[in-house]
Amino acid sequence: MNGAVDGGRNVWYVRRLHHVAVAHDGHGPTEDAVRSFLGPATHTEEGPGFLERMYDAGDCSVQTLEATGDGVVERFLQKRGPGLHHIAFEVDAIDHALADLTSAGVPLIDREARAGGMGTRIAFLHPSAFGGVLVELVEESRPPAVAGSVDEGGS
Numbered sequence: 270m271n272g273a274v275d276g277g278r279n280v281w282y283v284r285r286l287h288h289v290a291v292a293h294d295g296h297g298p299t300e301d302a303v304r305s306f307l308g309p310a311t312h313t314e315e316g317p318g319f320l321e322r323m324y325d326a327g328d329c330s331v332q333t334l335e336a337t338g339d340g341v342v343e344r345f346l347q348k349r350g351p352g353l354h355h356i357a358f359e360v361d362a363i364d365h366a367l368a369d370l371t372s373a374g375v376p377l378i379d380r381e382a383r384a385g386g387m388g389t390r391i392a393f394l395h396p397s398a399f400g401g402v403l404v405e406l407v408e409e410s411r412p413p414a415v416a417g418s419v420d421e422g423g424s
Contacts (some may be wrong), residue, residue: 281365283358287407288323288330292342292354295335299351303331314386318343321386332357355393355403363390363408370394382408 293299303324304310310322311330318340324331334354336343345354360366363382370377376395385391385407394404 281360281362281369283360285359286329287357287359287405288332289356290332290334290354290405291352292334292336292345293351294343294346295337297351300333300335303333307331312387316340316386323387353402355405357391357405357407359407359409361408363392363406366406367392370398382406 291299291303300322303322307324307326309324310333311325312321312323314321315337316334318336318338319342320335320337322333322335324333334342336346342354367377367380367382371380376398377392378395379392382390382392388410390408390410392406394406396403398404
């Protein structure tokens with residue numbers, strides 16, 4: 270679903286692939302491999318029980334999630350081992366996306382957006398909604414439009 274455009278449904282769309290996330294426990298080659306391939310992390314942030322690092326990869330990023338204690342990343346690793354954790358799509362209007370996906374019967378983990386890293390708003394779709402892959406929706410914080418700008422319909 271690339272957003273809804275008519276029929277009284279909420280209008281939203283996918284802007285781009287935002288990032289691909291890989292979970293690891295800090296003891297294997299993951300972090301060194303990503304760093305040697307993409308260069309140094311451009312952002313590092315601590316979450317509850319994990320350390321998030323973002324690496325630029327063109328128009329999207331690779332995110333590593335290193336388990337540092339009890340939390341969702343550690344539970345993921347115990348259940349599935351290191352590897353792909355989720356893929357994330359940037360959407361233009363996360364609240365509209367969630368309302369539309371809910372009305373379409375798509376299974377969600379988050380029914381409402383919540384704070385994510387780097388000032389974003391995020392929500393996760395249940396893996397059953399995407400063939401077993403955990404999907405994250407990301408809404409970037411955007412500066413307010415300037416009056417008369419193209420975004421406001423000006424020239």
